[in-house]
Amino acid sequence: xxIVKKIAMGLAAVFLCGLxxxxxxxxxxxxxxxxxxxxxxxxxxxxxxxxTNKLAVRDAVLAAAQPIVDGAKTAEEAKELLSDxxxxxxxAGETALRDAGCAYAVTATLSVDHFPTREYEDFSLPxxxxxxxxxxxxxxxxxxxxxxVFPPLCMGSVTEETAESFLTEDAVKLITEDNEDYVLxxxxxxxxxxxxxxxxxxx
Numbered sequence: 739x740x741i742v743k744k745i746a747m748g749l750a751a752v753f754l755c756g757l758x759x760x761x762x763x764x765x766x767x768x769x770x771x772x773x774x775x776x777x778x779x780x781x782x783x784x785x786x787x788x789x790t791n792k793l794a795v796r797d798a799v800l801a802a803a804q805p806i807v808d809g810a811k812t813a814e815e816a817k818e819l820l821s822d823x824x825x826x827x828x829x830a831g832e833t834a835l836r837d838a839g840c841a842y843a844v845t846a847t848l849s850v851d852h853f854p855t856r857e858y859e860d861f862s863l864p865x866x867x868x869x870x871x872x873x874x875x876x877x878x879x880x881x882x883x884x885x886x887v888f889p890p891l892c893m894g895s896v897t898e899e900t901a902e903s904f905l906t907e908d909a910v911k912l913i914t915e916d917n918e919d920y921v922l923x924x925x926x927x928x929x930x931x932x933x934x935x936x937x938x939x940x941x
Contacts, residue, residue, distance in 0.1 A: 764866070766864075766908065766909075766912055767864045767865075767866040767912075768866065768867075769906070769908065769909060770863075770864070770905070770909045770912055770913065771866055771867060771868045771869070772813060773812070773813050773889075773904065773905050773906065773909055774813055774863075774868065774869075774886050774888060774889065774891075774905075775807075775813055775816055775817060775820065775848075775868070775869050775870065775871060775886065775887050775888040776851070776853060776863075776868045776869070776870040776871070776884060776885070776886055776887070777796075777799070777800070777803075777870065777871050777873070777883075777884065777885045777886060777887040777892065778851060778853075778870040778871065778872045778873065778882060778883075778884055779792055779795060779796045779799070779873045779875070779882065779883040779884075780792075780872070780873065780874045780875060780878035780879075780880065780882050781875055781878070781879075781880030781881055781882070781883075782842050782875045782876030782877060782878065782879065782880055783876070783877075783879050783880045784879075784880045784881055785880075787840075788875070788876075788880050789880060789881065790838075791834075791835055791838055791840050791842070791875065792875060792880065792881075792883060793883070794834045794835070794837075794838055795831040795834050795835060795844060795873060795875055796873075796883055796885075797834070798830045798831055798833065798834035799827050799830055799831050799846070799871075799873055800885075800887065800892055801830070802823075802826060802827055802830035803820065803823075803827060803871065803887050804890060806819050806820060806823045806827075807819055807820065807887065807888045807890070810888060811904075812904075813869070813888055816887075816888035817848060817869060820848060820871055820887070820888075821848055824846040824847065824848070825846070827846040827871070827873070828844045828845055828846040828873075829844075831844035831846070831873055831875070832844045835875070842875050842876035843875075843876065844873060844874065844875055845873070845874045846871065846872070846873055847871075847872045847874075848869060848870070848871060848872070849869075849870060849872050850867055850868070850869055850870070851867070851868065851870045851872065852865075852866070852867050853865060853866065853867075853868055853870075853884060856884050858885070858891075860891075860914070861891060861913045861914050862913055863886070863913055864912065864913075871887050888904070889903065889904035889905065
């Protein structure tokens with residue numbers, strides 16, 4: 739019985755440590771999310787043509803959004819600027835489609851969406867809820883494309899110096915550190931996210 743009790747206590751301790759670790763990482767993700775605005779482009783479908791058009795719309799929207807957010811110092815400022823420019827951003831996407839001989843409508847909105855962990859060439863973003871510039875092409879039934887519109891992390895190579903111009907030191911470390919601990923933190927956050935979903939569902 740003593741062995742069983744020790745095992746149970748050990749498992750409970752591991753579980754509690756996991757919970758604490760997950761909560762800490764969630765707090766870090768929320769802090770990061772308050773400093774960035776994601777870009778979420780939804781293709782009309784998964785046909786080769788529509789996926790190609792998605793990238794054309796992405797490029798057009800990024801090009802149109804960049805000068806809009808250039809003067810912003812914070813994500814909140816960038817959000818206000820983008821909110822006023824949503825019709826222009828949608829129009830930029832539609833122009834790109836017309837140039838490609840496509841007649842889909844494009845809608846642009848700002849919303850809070852849940853994103854999975856996403857790895858890019860120079861940085862990674864943990865799973866969680868983020869404010870996003872959401873670009874929907876047609877019915878938006880195809881594969882998505884994600885990145886970041888503020889700070890301008892999708893425009894060229896990302897360096898720590900670029901990120902540090904807009905993000906806190908902790909946020910920069912969270913998205914740019916590339917080691918085993920970094921992977922562990924993201925996995926812990928995903929597990930914590932899944933556990934919360936189960937607890938909420940059961941409630």
